[in-house]
Amino acid sequence: KAGVTQTPRYLIKTRGQQVTLSCSPISGHRSVSWYQQTPGQGLQFLFEYFSETQRNKGNFPGRFSGRQFSNSRSEMNVSTLELGDSALYLCASSPQQSTVYNEQFFGPGTRLTVL
Amino acid sequence: DQQVKQNSPSLSVQEGRISILNCDYTNSMFDYFLWYKKYPAEGPTFLISISSIKDKNEDGRFTVFLNKSAKHLSLHIVPSQPGDSAVYFCAANWGGYQKVTFGIGTKLQVIP
Numbered sequence: 001k002a003g004v005t006q007t008p009r010y011l012i013k014t015r016g017q018q019v020t021l022s023c024s025p026i027s028g029h030r031s032v033s034w035y036q037q038t039p040g041q042g043l044q045f046l047f048e049y050f051s052e053t054q055r056n057k058g059n060f061p062g063r064f065s066g067r068q069f070s071n072s073r074s075e076m077n078v079s080t081l082e083l084g085d086s087a088l089y090l091c092a093s094s095p096q097q098s099t100v101y102n103e104q105f106f107g108p109g110t111r112l113t114v115l
Numbered sequence: 116d117q118q119v120k121q122n123s124p125s126l127s128v129q130e131g132r133i134s135i136l137n138c139d140y141t142n143s144m145f146d147y148f149l150w151y152k153k154y155p156a157e158g159p160t161f162l163i164s165i166s167s168i169k170d171k172n173e174d175g176r177f178t179v180f181l182n183k184s185a186k187h188l189s190l191h192i193v194p195s196q197p198g199d200s201a202v203y204f205c206a207a208n209w210g211g212y213q214k215v216t217f218g219i220g221t222k223l224q225v226i227p
Binding site for chain 2: 004033035040041042043044045048056058090092101103104105106107108109
């Protein structure tokens with residue numbers, strides 16, 4: 001099976017712009033989560049989508065949004081970029097069903113730099 | 116508010132010896148714990164997990180211990196190999212959904 005893919009891998013934007021990141025989960029996985037990784041903060045949960053519905057949301061401002069399509073592919077959008085948004089954005093998919101815990105499979109991430 | 120804490124940012128161990136990575140948590144609702152390993156320029160990969168109803172889980176060279184009363188878990192790697200050099204993240208989950216809280220990671224260096 002192909003792994004989780006994320007595009008683009010690297011992105012440079014300027015303050016005030018908006019950005020859209022894309023994630024294709026492993027085939028058959030319906031749960032897609034997004035994380036922000038910054039030095040000293042580890043991985044911080046942004047949100048999780050399951051069957052096109054946002055099931056969980058982390059403590060991030062409304063500038064961060066996402067969606068999931070019927071084929072489970074997901075996009076994450078950040079509007080009005082700030083310097084502090086510079087980070088590695090990781091997408092993870094899981095075959096999560098109901099209340100059964102499953103490990104997540106991560107993509108390589110998108111490195112976003114805001115100038 | 117760090118609900119999952121990895122207080123050692125780095126650890127160096129000789130090849131063949133035991134590596135012990137520690138993790139503390141504050142949220143008593145957590146009922147499932149995981150360890151992930153991350154190499155540079157790659158996403159984290161799942162290593163091992165443990166449910167709160169257990170106190171130990173083994174998978175080859177990797178063993179995770181859970182002490183619920185102390186809200187502490189540890190990952191033991193025996194014997195350590197140079198290929199184990201990576202950043203290790205402790206993570207915790209609850210509620211049956213994928214709302215995982217990660218620690219900030221511990222960088223393990225295994226010296227040949």
